[in-house]
Each structure stands twice: as structure tokens, then as C-alpha cells.
Amino acid sequence: MEIGFGIIGCGAIAPVHAQSITEIPGARLVAVSDVVERNARMLTERYPAEVYTDYRRLLERDDIHAVSLCVPSGMRAEIAEVCAAAGKHILAEKPLEVSSERIDRILKAVEKAGTTLGCIFQYRFSEGAQQVRKAIDNGRFGRLVLGDAYIKWYRSQEYYQSGAWRGTRKLDGGGALMNQGVHQVDQLIWFMGKVRTVQARTALIGHEGIEVEDLACALLAFENGAMGVIEASTAIWPGHPGHIEIHGTDGSAVIEDGALRFWKFQHELSEDEQIRASFDKPSEFGTGAGDPLSNLRHEGHRRQIEDFALAIRDNRPPMIDGEEGRHAVELIEAIYRAARTGGTVVL
Template identity: 50%
Template sequence: MTERTFGFGIIGCGVIAPFHARAVGELPNARLVAVADVVPEPAAKRGAEFGVDYTADVDALLARPDVDVVSICVPSGSHAEVGVRAAAAGKHVIVEKPIDVTLEAADRLIAACRDHGVGLTVISQHRFGPAVQKLRGLIDGGRLGRLVLGDAIIKWYRSQEYYDSGDWRGTWSLDGGGALMNQGVHYTDLLQWMMGPVERVFARTATAIHERIEVEDIAVAVLQFAGGAVGVLQASTAVYPGLPERLEVTGTGGTVVIEAGKMRHCELKDEKGETSAYGAKLGTDQPAAEENGGASDPAAIGHAGHRTQIADFLDAIETGRPPAITGEDARRPLEVILAVYRSAREGREVSLPLAAAVS
């Protein structure tokens, strides 16, 4: 049997669109057909870059019979609006992170894809990295024991020029938030995927170094997980020049630290046994993790994770199974982030789940 080839359209031709285009171009059962952007110039630029049709008319792209799957790469606050239109046109939907910036919008998109019988996935490509997969396996296999502490630290840097580069950047309506919603959503997702549901949040946010933005460039939250563990979620775009992001998970059986997508520490009791009474503090001569360009340059992140996730999505469509990351999966980190914002705004601890009205 000949494998089906899926035609792709990309809506939104900004910084993230090339990641989708390159990922699609490397899959044997996918081809990029057309791109669209309501601003003609970026549409023309990406069309020429990838040798495909381009248009400023989103509905024209959605009407094309040779487009089976649409990647939504518009500003975050428009994800659901465009995704719902794509679903109504019978297209399978891939949405860049986050799923949207409110729970109401996320729920509308999830419902639209379900009602129109099309697939939905939201990009969280870091889940597919080898180190993250190994950590997930250690947890699932019980080697980390009972989880007690989990931290995600994203200390990145974005210049004032970054925020000034688009009218939507740094706005509540279209960016949905600042360092945590935009840059920190991936590691928020990883943290809750490893540690389990977040039950309570207490947070503080600040706009420390940037001007002309409505949102935070620093967010710090203490989390209580449903399983009894605690942790810290920290995100910033104010840390010059940008440091490697970290995910740290500790259980009664050991500790794993992932830095910039690489396994920095993996210390397991079932391999090394108990320490002395005063522990065994690790030295500082550990090999440095490979630097992730995303800490200081969003265009420097590779597209391999996108390729793996899109390949999984196409296989899910073909076989009728759910994709590895569903709309419901993507809703969870959004809810945590919104709880952080509410806690910081109201100066109190916030419990989850949230009512949609707090978005």
C-alpha cells in the first residue's frame, strides 16, 4: 500500500513558521503546499523561501483541497480563533505553544476539533528529547521512587528590541503573558508532566527591565503537587545574556537534572547506594551541558522536536489513535500559568482546577 502524503499549510509567517516548514520538508509523508499571513510581506517572504504558494487570505488557504493539515503560527491570543476556522474547514490542526491564552479559548478549540472530527495537537517538542524521555522512563519505572521535589528554571534574556519588534509582543490580549506564558510554557509543561497535577500555587511576578510591555519579565511560583511533592517554577526574560534552562526532579530514589535539553545529572540510589550521613555533594567538574541558543535567540532553536511531534501526529491521524500531545494535554500547563498570574495579581495562594472565568 502506498503511504498517504499529507498536504500542509502554514498560517502565520513569523519567526516560528520556518520550524514547521523545515520539519514538514523532512518527513517522507508530508509536503508544504502553501503559507498565509494577513500581512502580505511575510507571506511572500516565506513563500519564496520555501518555494510554495503564498497568500494574505487565510480563508483561501483553508479552502484548498490539497491542504490536509494546518500549522497555526499566529500570535498566541489568536490560536483558537484561527484553529476553529481550520477545523470547520475540515483540516487537521497543529497549534504552536501555548494552545491559546485563556481556558475559554482552549476549550473552544478542543471542542471544535472534536465536533468536526479532525485531529489536534499543540507543539511541546521538548517532550520528545532523549533526556526528557529517559527521565519519564525512570519515573514510570519507579527508579526515582516517590517524587518529593520538582523545579523548572527558565532564565532567558530578551532585549527591548525583541518586544518592540511586534505590536502583539508583551500584550495580555495576544501574547497572553510574558516570560512564563511565552518562554516558560514548555518547561511548565515538562514539570507538570513529570510531577503530576498541580494542586496549589503561590506566586510573584515583576516587570523589572523592559519598557512598553504590559506583562512580566520575571515570574516565581511555589507549587504544591497533588501527589504531595512541592516545587518552584521560575521564568524570566531579564537574565542577561540568557542561561540554559533547567528541569530538576528529585524522588526518594534519586535526582535527575536536565539542562538545555541534556542530562546533566542522573544520580540513582539503586546504582550508587546510600551516601554518608552528610550526603555526597556533587563536584563542579561535571561536563557542561550543550548551550541552547533559545536562551538568547528564539530563532536558534532546532526543529528536530517539531519534526518528531508532527510525525507522531500524522501517524495518529492514519491509525486513529490520539496523538502523543492532545489539546487536553496542552490545556494543563496553560491552567498552571494562569493560576500563577492570578496568584501574583491577587497576592494569595490559588487552588486548581481553575474556573474558566479566571482566564
């Protein structure tokens, strides 16, 4: 069965979805929608598809089975409810929505409709992230001790001015953590498991006129007894790769933008030397460190959208479903709460 895709929201990330869909066997881009018709037309110049300015019209088509939701983050709940009621499968960009309350609206809508929900976190599909997850599953780290995520990125003042929704609480939901760092926060929880308590500080020090943080530091205690930190910023020039460290009693690994940069275990396997030989290779997914998209490659999206299409075909959950997409937002909300109150937040 061919999965017909629609894209709702034809801004910066939409071509990454369109390019991915066109490369996936058994998937086809059927139509796109944007309230700004010019944005939709620009997308279809390169990726031919029908254009709608009202996404409801796009949903009327029987040859559309799934939609990529690429509208601003805090606009997804209402649109997803309509998409689910129309019987469409939904692949939402990250973060799934800007609060767990709004995410729950989406979860409820897809549950009622019986459709599939996925949340884009493309870095989970990287070789590095997959290797780390496998090593954790196989107990190679021993007892997990520390899990850290560092997102020391740069976004210019012009970036925040490039869209009315950027840097707003209502539609961006947050700053360096909720928009940019959410990728690494997601991977950290995927590796380390649930967080029990959070202490944090946030600040706005490198930009003007935005409602969200461009600097955040959090101290985490995981349920498994391990600890960790998250440091996120969009005020650091020139921006450094998204960096995650996983340390255990029997081994340590470091990944940057999905590529392994350190890999050592007390009990080595024959494949480990070969893995270390790949350290010099650049990230296959690119990086959003200094600029949102100019260095981002579509390979991560291609892998994730392919998994999503196969999940629909095989009637199974996608690798990152709605519940999985919720975890990172829930933790970021807890970090914001801890920063506001100055206390310890228990999840």
C-alpha cells in the same frame, strides 16, 4: 496517504515548521498564508508553496489535510474554529492559546469536527525529557519529592518591540511564563503530575512599555505530595539554559534544554553510565535562552510534526493533544491569579 500541510502565520517560527515538514516522509508543504504577503513570499523563497493572504482560501484546498497555526498566540481560537469547521487537522504552536477559556473554544471546535489537535511542546521530544519520563514510569525516582523549573532567559527591549502583539496581555497572554517558560512548565507537569496549590509573585523590572511580567516566582504543591518552584524571567542577561530538576527518594535528574545534566539513582542500571557519558554534549534542540530563534534547531519540531502526521494517518491522538496543551496554560493562569491576589490558589 500523503499529509498535505498548510502554514498559517509566516513569521519567525514558520520556517522551523516548513523545514520540518519537508524532511518528514509522507508529509508535504502545500501552501502558506499570512496577512502580510511579504512574509509569506519570503517563506516560499526557501520552501516552495502556494501563497494566500486569506487563510480561508488556503482551507478550501482538498490537498491540505493539516495546518500549522503559527499566528500570534492570542489569535488562534478564532482561526482554529474556522480550520476545524473546514475539516482540517490542527497543529498549534505553544501556548495553545492565551487562556483556558480560549483553549476550550478550540477543543470544542475540533471535537465537533472530529479532527486532530496537537500543541507544539518540542522539548518533550528530547532524549533527556524522554529518559526522565521513562524513569518516572518505571518508579526509579522512588517517591517524588521536588520538581523545579528555572527559565532564566533574556529578551531585549527590541524583542518586545519587534511585533505589536509581543508583551501584550491580549495576544501574548503573559510574559516570561506564558510565552517563554511555558515549555518548561509543560515538562514539569508532565513529569510531576497535577498541581494542587500555587503561591506566587510576578513583576516587571527589566523592560518598559509591556503589559506582562518579565519576572515570576511560584511555589507549587503537587497532588502527589511533592513540592516545587518555578522561576521565570526574560530580564536576566545573558540568559541561561532552561533548567528542570526532578528529585525523588531514590534518585535525581537534571535536564537543560532537553539534555541530561545530572542522572543518579540508588538502584543503578547498566545504561546509566552511558547516559552520564552524554552530559558534555550540547543540547540537540538548541536553546532560546538569550535569543528567540538564532540558537533554536528544528529537530524537536521535526520529531513532533512527524508524530502528528503519523497520528493523523493512524487515526490516534498525537503525543501532545489539545488536553495536554491545556495543562500548562491552566497552571500559568493560576500562578498569575495567585500573584494578583497574594493568596494561595487551589487548582
